Amino acid sequence: MAVAEKNKALAHSTLFAEFVDFLDRHLDLPPDNVPTRAVNAVEDIERAAEACRMKWGLGLDRPIDNMIRSLENAGVMVLMVEGYVAKVDAFSAIGPTGRKLVVLNRKDSGSRTVFNAAHELGHLVIHEGVETGDRETERQADRFASAYLMPRAGFVKEFPRTSRINWTALLKLKARWRVSLQAMVRRAYDLALISAVQYQRFYKAISAKGWRKAEPGEFPITGPEVVHAALAVLQTRMNLGFDDLASTLSVSRQKLSEITGIDAPDGQPPDEPGKVVSFVAAKEARRRA
Incomplete structure:
Protein backbone atom coordinates (compact mmCIF):
# COMPACT_ATOMS: atom_id res chain seq x y z
CA MET A 1 0.00 0.00 0.00
CA ALA A 2 1.23 3.49 -0.81
CA VAL A 3 2.30 5.57 2.18
CA ALA A 4 -0.27 8.24 1.34
CA GLU A 5 -3.13 5.72 1.38
CA LYS A 6 -1.88 4.17 4.60
CA ASN A 7 -1.71 7.59 6.26
CA LYS A 8 -5.21 8.39 5.02
CA ALA A 9 -6.55 5.19 6.56
CA LEU A 10 -4.80 5.94 9.85
CA ALA A 11 -6.19 9.49 9.87
CA HIS A 12 -9.69 8.18 9.23
CA SER A 13 -9.44 5.67 12.07
CA THR A 14 -8.25 8.44 14.39
CA LEU A 15 -11.25 10.62 13.57
CA PHE A 16 -13.62 7.68 13.92
CA ALA A 17 -12.08 6.86 17.31
CA GLU A 18 -12.65 10.46 18.46
CA PHE A 19 -16.26 10.31 17.28
CA VAL A 20 -16.82 7.00 19.10
CA ASP A 21 -15.18 8.44 22.22
CA PHE A 22 -17.74 11.26 22.12
CA LEU A 23 -20.57 8.73 21.85
CA ASP A 24 -19.11 6.70 24.72
CA ARG A 25 -19.10 9.75 26.97
CA HIS A 26 -22.72 10.67 26.28
CA LEU A 27 -24.51 7.42 25.40
CA ASP A 28 -24.79 3.92 26.80
CA LEU A 29 -23.15 1.87 24.04
CA PRO A 30 -22.93 -1.94 24.10
CA PRO A 31 -20.12 -2.97 26.49
CA ASP A 32 -16.91 -4.58 25.28
CA ASN A 33 -17.38 -8.35 25.22
CA VAL A 34 -14.57 -9.41 22.88
CA PRO A 35 -12.46 -12.25 24.33
CA THR A 36 -8.71 -12.09 23.76
CA ARG A 37 -6.36 -15.04 23.59
CA ALA A 38 -2.71 -15.51 22.68
CA VAL A 39 -2.05 -18.11 19.99
CA ASN A 40 0.96 -20.04 18.79
CA ALA A 41 -0.34 -22.97 16.74
CA VAL A 42 -3.19 -23.50 14.27
CA GLU A 43 -5.16 -25.40 16.91
CA ASP A 44 -4.91 -22.36 19.19
CA ILE A 45 -6.55 -20.24 16.49
CA GLU A 46 -9.34 -22.77 15.97
CA ARG A 47 -10.06 -22.84 19.70
CA ALA A 48 -9.96 -19.05 19.94
CA ALA A 49 -12.59 -18.76 17.20
CA GLU A 50 -14.74 -21.44 18.83
CA ALA A 51 -14.44 -19.76 22.24
CA CYS A 52 -15.53 -16.46 20.71
CA ARG A 53 -18.61 -18.03 19.13
CA MET A 54 -19.55 -19.80 22.35
CA LYS A 55 -19.09 -16.66 24.44
CA TRP A 56 -21.49 -14.86 22.11
CA GLY A 57 -24.03 -17.69 22.05
CA LEU A 58 -23.52 -18.47 18.36
CA GLY A 59 -22.90 -22.21 18.75
CA LEU A 60 -20.54 -24.32 16.67
CA ASP A 61 -22.87 -25.89 14.14
CA ARG A 62 -24.67 -23.06 12.36
CA PRO A 63 -23.87 -20.05 10.14
CA ILE A 64 -23.73 -16.47 11.36
CA ASP A 65 -26.70 -14.67 9.86
CA ASN A 66 -25.37 -11.14 10.40
CA MET A 67 -21.60 -10.77 10.80
CA ILE A 68 -21.66 -7.04 11.46
CA ARG A 69 -24.36 -7.33 14.09
CA SER A 70 -22.38 -10.02 15.89
CA LEU A 71 -19.53 -7.51 16.21
CA GLU A 72 -21.76 -4.67 17.34
CA ASN A 73 -23.48 -6.85 19.94
CA ALA A 74 -20.02 -7.50 21.41
CA GLY A 75 -19.31 -3.79 21.74
CA VAL A 76 -17.25 -3.36 18.55
CA MET A 77 -18.05 -0.12 16.73
CA VAL A 78 -18.30 -0.82 13.00
CA LEU A 79 -18.17 1.69 10.16
CA MET A 80 -18.72 1.10 6.45
CA VAL A 81 -17.28 3.67 4.07
CA GLU A 82 -17.08 3.92 0.33
CA GLY A 83 -14.08 4.75 -1.78
CA TYR A 84 -12.02 6.79 0.66
CA VAL A 85 -9.02 4.48 0.28
CA ALA A 86 -9.26 2.26 -2.79
CA LYS A 87 -6.68 -0.34 -1.76
CA VAL A 88 -7.84 -0.82 1.83
CA ASP A 89 -10.42 -3.58 2.28
CA ALA A 90 -10.76 -3.17 6.04
CA PHE A 91 -8.83 -2.32 9.17
CA SER A 92 -9.29 -2.46 12.91
CA ALA A 93 -8.06 -0.30 15.76
CA ILE A 94 -8.50 0.34 19.46
CA GLY A 95 -9.62 3.82 20.47
CA PRO A 96 -8.17 5.94 23.28
CA THR A 97 -10.73 4.59 25.76
CA GLY A 98 -10.14 0.96 24.74
CA ARG A 99 -13.18 0.77 22.46
CA LYS A 100 -12.56 -1.66 19.59
CA LEU A 101 -13.20 -0.33 16.07
CA VAL A 102 -13.60 -1.98 12.66
CA VAL A 103 -13.80 -0.05 9.39
CA LEU A 104 -15.00 -1.82 6.22
CA ASN A 105 -14.87 -0.67 2.61
CA ARG A 106 -18.15 -0.93 0.68
CA LYS A 107 -16.31 -1.66 -2.57
CA ASP A 108 -16.24 -5.40 -1.88
CA SER A 109 -18.89 -8.07 -2.46
CA GLY A 110 -21.09 -9.32 0.36
CA SER A 111 -19.07 -12.48 0.94
CA ARG A 112 -15.78 -10.57 0.82
CA THR A 113 -17.04 -7.95 3.27
CA VAL A 114 -18.18 -10.66 5.69
CA PHE A 115 -14.75 -12.32 5.55
CA ASN A 116 -12.97 -8.98 5.95
CA ALA A 117 -15.02 -8.26 9.07
CA ALA A 118 -14.20 -11.70 10.52
CA HIS A 119 -10.52 -11.18 9.63
CA GLU A 120 -10.44 -7.91 11.60
CA LEU A 121 -12.20 -9.63 14.50
CA GLY A 122 -9.35 -12.14 14.40
CA HIS A 123 -6.82 -9.36 14.92
CA LEU A 124 -8.82 -8.03 17.89
CA VAL A 125 -9.11 -11.48 19.50
CA ILE A 126 -5.70 -13.07 18.93
CA HIS A 127 -3.36 -10.14 18.37
CA GLU A 128 -3.85 -7.97 21.44
CA GLY A 129 -0.60 -6.09 21.96
CA VAL A 130 0.91 -7.59 18.79
CA GLU A 131 2.01 -5.51 15.81
CA THR A 132 0.15 -6.84 12.78
CA GLY A 133 0.47 -6.45 9.03
CA ASP A 134 3.17 -9.04 8.34
CA ARG A 135 2.51 -12.25 6.46
CA GLU A 136 2.22 -14.43 9.57
CA THR A 137 -0.29 -12.29 11.50
CA GLU A 138 -2.39 -11.85 8.35
CA ARG A 139 -2.36 -15.61 7.77
CA GLN A 140 -3.44 -16.15 11.38
CA ALA A 141 -6.29 -13.63 11.04
CA ASP A 142 -7.44 -15.40 7.85
CA ARG A 143 -7.45 -18.75 9.66
CA PHE A 144 -9.43 -17.22 12.53
CA ALA A 145 -11.96 -15.76 10.08
CA SER A 146 -12.43 -19.16 8.43
CA ALA A 147 -12.85 -20.91 11.77
CA TYR A 148 -15.23 -18.25 13.06
CA LEU A 149 -17.44 -18.22 9.95
CA MET A 150 -17.23 -21.96 9.24
CA PRO A 151 -16.73 -23.78 12.57
CA ARG A 152 -15.39 -27.25 11.95
CA ALA A 153 -18.10 -29.03 13.96
CA GLY A 154 -20.83 -27.82 11.62
CA PHE A 155 -18.98 -27.25 8.35
CA VAL A 156 -17.50 -30.76 8.18
CA LYS A 157 -20.99 -32.23 8.21
CA GLU A 158 -22.27 -30.09 5.35
CA PHE A 159 -19.43 -29.77 2.85
CA PRO A 160 -20.21 -32.02 -0.16
CA ARG A 161 -17.52 -34.67 -0.60
CA THR A 162 -17.80 -36.03 -4.13
CA SER A 163 -15.26 -36.95 -6.76
CA ARG A 164 -16.61 -34.26 -9.11
CA ILE A 165 -17.17 -30.60 -8.33
CA ASN A 166 -20.82 -30.03 -7.53
CA TRP A 167 -21.29 -26.31 -8.14
CA THR A 168 -25.03 -26.45 -7.43
CA ALA A 169 -24.40 -27.87 -3.97
CA LEU A 170 -21.57 -25.43 -3.30
CA LEU A 171 -23.66 -22.40 -4.27
CA LYS A 172 -26.42 -23.58 -1.92
CA LEU A 173 -23.80 -23.93 0.79
CA LYS A 174 -22.55 -20.43 0.02
CA ALA A 175 -26.05 -19.02 0.46
CA ARG A 176 -26.40 -20.83 3.79
CA TRP A 177 -22.98 -20.05 5.30
CA ARG A 178 -22.67 -16.60 3.70
CA VAL A 179 -19.06 -17.02 2.65
CA SER A 180 -17.38 -17.14 -0.76
CA LEU A 181 -16.79 -20.29 -2.77
CA GLN A 182 -13.06 -19.63 -2.49
CA ALA A 183 -13.25 -19.36 1.30
CA MET A 184 -15.22 -22.61 1.51
CA VAL A 185 -12.75 -24.46 -0.70
CA ARG A 186 -9.84 -23.21 1.40
CA ARG A 187 -11.63 -24.20 4.60
CA ALA A 188 -12.34 -27.66 3.20
CA TYR A 189 -8.64 -28.07 2.40
CA ASP A 190 -7.55 -26.84 5.85
CA LEU A 191 -9.91 -29.38 7.46
CA ALA A 192 -8.64 -32.20 5.19
CA LEU A 193 -12.04 -32.59 3.54
CA ILE A 194 -10.34 -32.38 0.14
CA SER A 195 -6.83 -33.26 -0.96
CA ALA A 196 -4.18 -30.90 -2.33
CA VAL A 197 -4.95 -32.17 -5.83
CA GLN A 198 -8.66 -31.50 -5.40
CA TYR A 199 -7.90 -28.07 -3.95
CA GLN A 200 -5.89 -27.15 -7.03
CA ARG A 201 -8.65 -28.50 -9.26
CA PHE A 202 -11.23 -26.33 -7.50
CA TYR A 203 -9.16 -23.18 -7.89
CA LYS A 204 -8.35 -23.84 -11.52
CA ALA A 205 -12.06 -24.27 -12.22
CA ILE A 206 -12.90 -21.06 -10.33
CA SER A 207 -10.26 -19.17 -12.32
CA ALA A 208 -11.43 -20.64 -15.62
CA LYS A 209 -14.97 -19.44 -14.90
CA GLY A 210 -13.73 -15.94 -14.07
CA TRP A 211 -14.95 -16.22 -10.49
CA ARG A 212 -11.76 -15.13 -8.74
CA LYS A 213 -12.94 -11.51 -8.78
CA ALA A 214 -16.70 -11.88 -9.20
CA GLU A 215 -18.42 -15.00 -7.92
CA PRO A 216 -22.05 -15.92 -8.56
CA GLY A 217 -24.50 -16.13 -5.70
CA GLU A 218 -23.48 -12.92 -3.95
CA PHE A 219 -25.80 -11.46 -1.34
CA PRO A 220 -26.47 -8.06 0.21
CA ILE A 221 -25.39 -7.48 3.79
CA THR A 222 -26.89 -5.39 6.54
CA GLY A 223 -24.64 -2.48 7.40
CA PRO A 224 -23.74 -1.16 10.85
CA GLU A 225 -26.69 -0.22 13.05
CA VAL A 226 -25.21 1.26 16.24
CA VAL A 227 -23.85 4.47 14.69
CA HIS A 228 -27.21 5.16 13.02
CA ALA A 229 -29.04 4.48 16.28
CA ALA A 230 -26.61 6.67 18.24
CA LEU A 231 -27.15 9.64 15.92
CA ALA A 232 -30.91 9.18 16.20
CA VAL A 233 -30.69 9.24 20.00
CA LEU A 234 -28.55 12.39 19.94
CA GLN A 235 -31.18 14.05 17.77
CA THR A 236 -34.33 12.95 19.60
CA ARG A 237 -33.22 12.88 23.22
CA MET A 238 -30.53 15.57 23.29
Missing part, protein backbone atom coordinates in the same frame (compact mmCIF):
# COMPACT_ATOMS: atom_id res chain seq x y z
CA ASN A 239 -31.72 17.73 20.41
CA LEU A 240 -28.23 17.50 18.95
CA GLY A 241 -28.60 17.49 15.17
CA PHE A 242 -26.09 16.56 12.50
CA ASP A 243 -24.74 20.11 12.15
CA ASP A 244 -24.59 20.55 15.92
CA LEU A 245 -22.54 17.37 16.20
CA ALA A 246 -20.21 18.47 13.41
CA SER A 247 -19.61 21.78 15.20
CA THR A 248 -19.07 20.06 18.53
CA LEU A 249 -16.44 17.78 16.99
CA SER A 250 -14.87 20.69 15.05
CA VAL A 251 -15.35 19.05 11.66
CA SER A 252 -17.27 19.94 8.52
CA ARG A 253 -20.56 18.29 7.60
CA GLN A 254 -18.80 16.47 4.79
CA LYS A 255 -16.09 15.16 7.12
CA LEU A 256 -18.65 14.02 9.69
CA SER A 257 -20.45 12.20 6.88
CA GLU A 258 -17.18 10.44 6.00
CA ILE A 259 -16.48 9.61 9.64
CA THR A 260 -19.91 8.12 10.29
CA GLY A 261 -20.66 6.69 6.85
CA ILE A 262 -24.00 8.53 6.96
CA ASP A 263 -25.08 11.15 4.44
CA ALA A 264 -25.65 14.60 5.91
CA PRO A 265 -29.36 15.53 5.96
CA ASP A 266 -30.60 17.76 3.15
CA GLY A 267 -31.77 21.29 3.74
CA GLN A 268 -29.12 22.15 6.31
CA PRO A 269 -27.28 25.49 6.25
CA PRO A 270 -23.70 25.44 4.97
CA ASP A 271 -20.81 25.05 7.37
CA GLU A 272 -19.40 28.14 9.01
CA PRO A 273 -15.62 27.74 8.93
CA GLY A 274 -14.02 27.96 12.34
CA LYS A 275 -17.28 27.82 14.27
CA VAL A 276 -16.97 25.47 17.23
CA VAL A 277 -19.80 24.90 19.70
CA SER A 278 -19.15 22.91 22.86
CA PHE A 279 -21.58 20.10 23.61
CA VAL A 280 -22.22 21.40 27.13
CA ALA A 281 -22.80 24.98 26.01
CA ALA A 282 -25.11 23.93 23.20
CA LYS A 283 -27.18 21.76 25.54
CA GLU A 284 -27.40 24.53 28.14
CA ALA A 285 -28.50 27.06 25.50
CA ARG A 286 -31.31 24.73 24.38
CA ARG A 287 -32.38 24.20 28.00
CA ARG A 288 -32.69 27.94 28.57
CA ALA A 289 -34.61 28.36 25.29
Whole structure:
Protein backbone atom coordinates (compact mmCIF):
# COMPACT_ATOMS: atom_id res chain seq x y z
CA MET A 1 0.00 0.00 0.00
CA ALA A 2 1.23 3.49 -0.81
CA VAL A 3 2.30 5.57 2.18
CA ALA A 4 -0.27 8.24 1.34
CA GLU A 5 -3.13 5.72 1.38
CA LYS A 6 -1.88 4.17 4.60
CA ASN A 7 -1.71 7.59 6.26
CA LYS A 8 -5.21 8.39 5.02
CA ALA A 9 -6.55 5.19 6.56
CA LEU A 10 -4.80 5.94 9.85
CA ALA A 11 -6.19 9.49 9.87
CA HIS A 12 -9.69 8.18 9.23
CA SER A 13 -9.44 5.67 12.07
CA THR A 14 -8.25 8.44 14.39
CA LEU A 15 -11.25 10.62 13.57
CA PHE A 16 -13.62 7.68 13.92
CA ALA A 17 -12.08 6.86 17.31
CA GLU A 18 -12.65 10.46 18.46
CA PHE A 19 -16.26 10.31 17.28
CA VAL A 20 -16.82 7.00 19.10
CA ASP A 21 -15.18 8.44 22.22
CA PHE A 22 -17.74 11.26 22.12
CA LEU A 23 -20.57 8.73 21.85
CA ASP A 24 -19.11 6.70 24.72
CA ARG A 25 -19.10 9.75 26.97
CA HIS A 26 -22.72 10.67 26.28
CA LEU A 27 -24.51 7.42 25.40
CA ASP A 28 -24.79 3.92 26.80
CA LEU A 29 -23.15 1.87 24.04
CA PRO A 30 -22.93 -1.94 24.10
CA PRO A 31 -20.12 -2.97 26.49
CA ASP A 32 -16.91 -4.58 25.28
CA ASN A 33 -17.38 -8.35 25.22
CA VAL A 34 -14.57 -9.41 22.88
CA PRO A 35 -12.46 -12.25 24.33
CA THR A 36 -8.71 -12.09 23.76
CA ARG A 37 -6.36 -15.04 23.59
CA ALA A 38 -2.71 -15.51 22.68
CA VAL A 39 -2.05 -18.11 19.99
CA ASN A 40 0.96 -20.04 18.79
CA ALA A 41 -0.34 -22.97 16.74
CA VAL A 42 -3.19 -23.50 14.27
CA GLU A 43 -5.16 -25.40 16.91
CA ASP A 44 -4.91 -22.36 19.19
CA ILE A 45 -6.55 -20.24 16.49
CA GLU A 46 -9.34 -22.77 15.97
CA ARG A 47 -10.06 -22.84 19.70
CA ALA A 48 -9.96 -19.05 19.94
CA ALA A 49 -12.59 -18.76 17.20
CA GLU A 50 -14.74 -21.44 18.83
CA ALA A 51 -14.44 -19.76 22.24
CA CYS A 52 -15.53 -16.46 20.71
CA ARG A 53 -18.61 -18.03 19.13
CA MET A 54 -19.55 -19.80 22.35
CA LYS A 55 -19.09 -16.66 24.44
CA TRP A 56 -21.49 -14.86 22.11
CA GLY A 57 -24.03 -17.69 22.05
CA LEU A 58 -23.52 -18.47 18.36
CA GLY A 59 -22.90 -22.21 18.75
CA LEU A 60 -20.54 -24.32 16.67
CA ASP A 61 -22.87 -25.89 14.14
CA ARG A 62 -24.67 -23.06 12.36
CA PRO A 63 -23.87 -20.05 10.14
CA ILE A 64 -23.73 -16.47 11.36
CA ASP A 65 -26.70 -14.67 9.86
CA ASN A 66 -25.37 -11.14 10.40
CA MET A 67 -21.60 -10.77 10.80
CA ILE A 68 -21.66 -7.04 11.46
CA ARG A 69 -24.36 -7.33 14.09
CA SER A 70 -22.38 -10.02 15.89
CA LEU A 71 -19.53 -7.51 16.21
CA GLU A 72 -21.76 -4.67 17.34
CA ASN A 73 -23.48 -6.85 19.94
CA ALA A 74 -20.02 -7.50 21.41
CA GLY A 75 -19.31 -3.79 21.74
CA VAL A 76 -17.25 -3.36 18.55
CA MET A 77 -18.05 -0.12 16.73
CA VAL A 78 -18.30 -0.82 13.00
CA LEU A 79 -18.17 1.69 10.16
CA MET A 80 -18.72 1.10 6.45
CA VAL A 81 -17.28 3.67 4.07
CA GLU A 82 -17.08 3.92 0.33
CA GLY A 83 -14.08 4.75 -1.78
CA TYR A 84 -12.02 6.79 0.66
CA VAL A 85 -9.02 4.48 0.28
CA ALA A 86 -9.26 2.26 -2.79
CA LYS A 87 -6.68 -0.34 -1.76
CA VAL A 88 -7.84 -0.82 1.83
CA ASP A 89 -10.42 -3.58 2.28
CA ALA A 90 -10.76 -3.17 6.04
CA PHE A 91 -8.83 -2.32 9.17
CA SER A 92 -9.29 -2.46 12.91
CA ALA A 93 -8.06 -0.30 15.76
CA ILE A 94 -8.50 0.34 19.46
CA GLY A 95 -9.62 3.82 20.47
CA PRO A 96 -8.17 5.94 23.28
CA THR A 97 -10.73 4.59 25.76
CA GLY A 98 -10.14 0.96 24.74
CA ARG A 99 -13.18 0.77 22.46
CA LYS A 100 -12.56 -1.66 19.59
CA LEU A 101 -13.20 -0.33 16.07
CA VAL A 102 -13.60 -1.98 12.66
CA VAL A 103 -13.80 -0.05 9.39
CA LEU A 104 -15.00 -1.82 6.22
CA ASN A 105 -14.87 -0.67 2.61
CA ARG A 106 -18.15 -0.93 0.68
CA LYS A 107 -16.31 -1.66 -2.57
CA ASP A 108 -16.24 -5.40 -1.88
CA SER A 109 -18.89 -8.07 -2.46
CA GLY A 110 -21.09 -9.32 0.36
CA SER A 111 -19.07 -12.48 0.94
CA ARG A 112 -15.78 -10.57 0.82
CA THR A 113 -17.04 -7.95 3.27
CA VAL A 114 -18.18 -10.66 5.69
CA PHE A 115 -14.75 -12.32 5.55
CA ASN A 116 -12.97 -8.98 5.95
CA ALA A 117 -15.02 -8.26 9.07
CA ALA A 118 -14.20 -11.70 10.52
CA HIS A 119 -10.52 -11.18 9.63
CA GLU A 120 -10.44 -7.91 11.60
CA LEU A 121 -12.20 -9.63 14.50
CA GLY A 122 -9.35 -12.14 14.40
CA HIS A 123 -6.82 -9.36 14.92
CA LEU A 124 -8.82 -8.03 17.89
CA VAL A 125 -9.11 -11.48 19.50
CA ILE A 126 -5.70 -13.07 18.93
CA HIS A 127 -3.36 -10.14 18.37
CA GLU A 128 -3.85 -7.97 21.44
CA GLY A 129 -0.60 -6.09 21.96
CA VAL A 130 0.91 -7.59 18.79
CA GLU A 131 2.01 -5.51 15.81
CA THR A 132 0.15 -6.84 12.78
CA GLY A 133 0.47 -6.45 9.03
CA ASP A 134 3.17 -9.04 8.34
CA ARG A 135 2.51 -12.25 6.46
CA GLU A 136 2.22 -14.43 9.57
CA THR A 137 -0.29 -12.29 11.50
CA GLU A 138 -2.39 -11.85 8.35
CA ARG A 139 -2.36 -15.61 7.77
CA GLN A 140 -3.44 -16.15 11.38
CA ALA A 141 -6.29 -13.63 11.04
CA ASP A 142 -7.44 -15.40 7.85
CA ARG A 143 -7.45 -18.75 9.66
CA PHE A 144 -9.43 -17.22 12.53
CA ALA A 145 -11.96 -15.76 10.08
CA SER A 146 -12.43 -19.16 8.43
CA ALA A 147 -12.85 -20.91 11.77
CA TYR A 148 -15.23 -18.25 13.06
CA LEU A 149 -17.44 -18.22 9.95
CA MET A 150 -17.23 -21.96 9.24
CA PRO A 151 -16.73 -23.78 12.57
CA ARG A 152 -15.39 -27.25 11.95
CA ALA A 153 -18.10 -29.03 13.96
CA GLY A 154 -20.83 -27.82 11.62
CA PHE A 155 -18.98 -27.25 8.35
CA VAL A 156 -17.50 -30.76 8.18
CA LYS A 157 -20.99 -32.23 8.21
CA GLU A 158 -22.27 -30.09 5.35
CA PHE A 159 -19.43 -29.77 2.85
CA PRO A 160 -20.21 -32.02 -0.16
CA ARG A 161 -17.52 -34.67 -0.60
CA THR A 162 -17.80 -36.03 -4.13
CA SER A 163 -15.26 -36.95 -6.76
CA ARG A 164 -16.61 -34.26 -9.11
CA ILE A 165 -17.17 -30.60 -8.33
CA ASN A 166 -20.82 -30.03 -7.53
CA TRP A 167 -21.29 -26.31 -8.14
CA THR A 168 -25.03 -26.45 -7.43
CA ALA A 169 -24.40 -27.87 -3.97
CA LEU A 170 -21.57 -25.43 -3.30
CA LEU A 171 -23.66 -22.40 -4.27
CA LYS A 172 -26.42 -23.58 -1.92
CA LEU A 173 -23.80 -23.93 0.79
CA LYS A 174 -22.55 -20.43 0.02
CA ALA A 175 -26.05 -19.02 0.46
CA ARG A 176 -26.40 -20.83 3.79
CA TRP A 177 -22.98 -20.05 5.30
CA ARG A 178 -22.67 -16.60 3.70
CA VAL A 179 -19.06 -17.02 2.65
CA SER A 180 -17.38 -17.14 -0.76
CA LEU A 181 -16.79 -20.29 -2.77
CA GLN A 182 -13.06 -19.63 -2.49
CA ALA A 183 -13.25 -19.36 1.30
CA MET A 184 -15.22 -22.61 1.51
CA VAL A 185 -12.75 -24.46 -0.70
CA ARG A 186 -9.84 -23.21 1.40
CA ARG A 187 -11.63 -24.20 4.60
CA ALA A 188 -12.34 -27.66 3.20
CA TYR A 189 -8.64 -28.07 2.40
CA ASP A 190 -7.55 -26.84 5.85
CA LEU A 191 -9.91 -29.38 7.46
CA ALA A 192 -8.64 -32.20 5.19
CA LEU A 193 -12.04 -32.59 3.54
CA ILE A 194 -10.34 -32.38 0.14
CA SER A 195 -6.83 -33.26 -0.96
CA ALA A 196 -4.18 -30.90 -2.33
CA VAL A 197 -4.95 -32.17 -5.83
CA GLN A 198 -8.66 -31.50 -5.40
CA TYR A 199 -7.90 -28.07 -3.95
CA GLN A 200 -5.89 -27.15 -7.03
CA ARG A 201 -8.65 -28.50 -9.26
CA PHE A 202 -11.23 -26.33 -7.50
CA TYR A 203 -9.16 -23.18 -7.89
CA LYS A 204 -8.35 -23.84 -11.52
CA ALA A 205 -12.06 -24.27 -12.22
CA ILE A 206 -12.90 -21.06 -10.33
CA SER A 207 -10.26 -19.17 -12.32
CA ALA A 208 -11.43 -20.64 -15.62
CA LYS A 209 -14.97 -19.44 -14.90
CA GLY A 210 -13.73 -15.94 -14.07
CA TRP A 211 -14.95 -16.22 -10.49
CA ARG A 212 -11.76 -15.13 -8.74
CA LYS A 213 -12.94 -11.51 -8.78
CA ALA A 214 -16.70 -11.88 -9.20
CA GLU A 215 -18.42 -15.00 -7.92
CA PRO A 216 -22.05 -15.92 -8.56
CA GLY A 217 -24.50 -16.13 -5.70
CA GLU A 218 -23.48 -12.92 -3.95
CA PHE A 219 -25.80 -11.46 -1.34
CA PRO A 220 -26.47 -8.06 0.21
CA ILE A 221 -25.39 -7.48 3.79
CA THR A 222 -26.89 -5.39 6.54
CA GLY A 223 -24.64 -2.48 7.40
CA PRO A 224 -23.74 -1.16 10.85
CA GLU A 225 -26.69 -0.22 13.05
CA VAL A 226 -25.21 1.26 16.24
CA VAL A 227 -23.85 4.47 14.69
CA HIS A 228 -27.21 5.16 13.02
CA ALA A 229 -29.04 4.48 16.28
CA ALA A 230 -26.61 6.67 18.24
CA LEU A 231 -27.15 9.64 15.92
CA ALA A 232 -30.91 9.18 16.20
CA VAL A 233 -30.69 9.24 20.00
CA LEU A 234 -28.55 12.39 19.94
CA GLN A 235 -31.18 14.05 17.77
CA THR A 236 -34.33 12.95 19.60
CA ARG A 237 -33.22 12.88 23.22
CA MET A 238 -30.53 15.57 23.29
CA ASN A 239 -31.72 17.73 20.41
CA LEU A 240 -28.23 17.50 18.95
CA GLY A 241 -28.60 17.49 15.17
CA PHE A 242 -26.09 16.56 12.50
CA ASP A 243 -24.74 20.11 12.15
CA ASP A 244 -24.59 20.55 15.92
CA LEU A 245 -22.54 17.37 16.20
CA ALA A 246 -20.21 18.47 13.41
CA SER A 247 -19.61 21.78 15.20
CA THR A 248 -19.07 20.06 18.53
CA LEU A 249 -16.44 17.78 16.99
CA SER A 250 -14.87 20.69 15.05
CA VAL A 251 -15.35 19.05 11.66
CA SER A 252 -17.27 19.94 8.52
CA ARG A 253 -20.56 18.29 7.60
CA GLN A 254 -18.80 16.47 4.79
CA LYS A 255 -16.09 15.16 7.12
CA LEU A 256 -18.65 14.02 9.69
CA SER A 257 -20.45 12.20 6.88
CA GLU A 258 -17.18 10.44 6.00
CA ILE A 259 -16.48 9.61 9.64
CA THR A 260 -19.91 8.12 10.29
CA GLY A 261 -20.66 6.69 6.85
CA ILE A 262 -24.00 8.53 6.96
CA ASP A 263 -25.08 11.15 4.44
CA ALA A 264 -25.65 14.60 5.91
CA PRO A 265 -29.36 15.53 5.96
CA ASP A 266 -30.60 17.76 3.15
CA GLY A 267 -31.77 21.29 3.74
CA GLN A 268 -29.12 22.15 6.31
CA PRO A 269 -27.28 25.49 6.25
CA PRO A 270 -23.70 25.44 4.97
CA ASP A 271 -20.81 25.05 7.37
CA GLU A 272 -19.40 28.14 9.01
CA PRO A 273 -15.62 27.74 8.93
CA GLY A 274 -14.02 27.96 12.34
CA LYS A 275 -17.28 27.82 14.27
CA VAL A 276 -16.97 25.47 17.23
CA VAL A 277 -19.80 24.90 19.70
CA SER A 278 -19.15 22.91 22.86
CA PHE A 279 -21.58 20.10 23.61
CA VAL A 280 -22.22 21.40 27.13
CA ALA A 281 -22.80 24.98 26.01
CA ALA A 282 -25.11 23.93 23.20
CA LYS A 283 -27.18 21.76 25.54
CA GLU A 284 -27.40 24.53 28.14
CA ALA A 285 -28.50 27.06 25.50
CA ARG A 286 -31.31 24.73 24.38
CA ARG A 287 -32.38 24.20 28.00
CA ARG A 288 -32.69 27.94 28.57
CA ALA A 289 -34.61 28.36 25.29
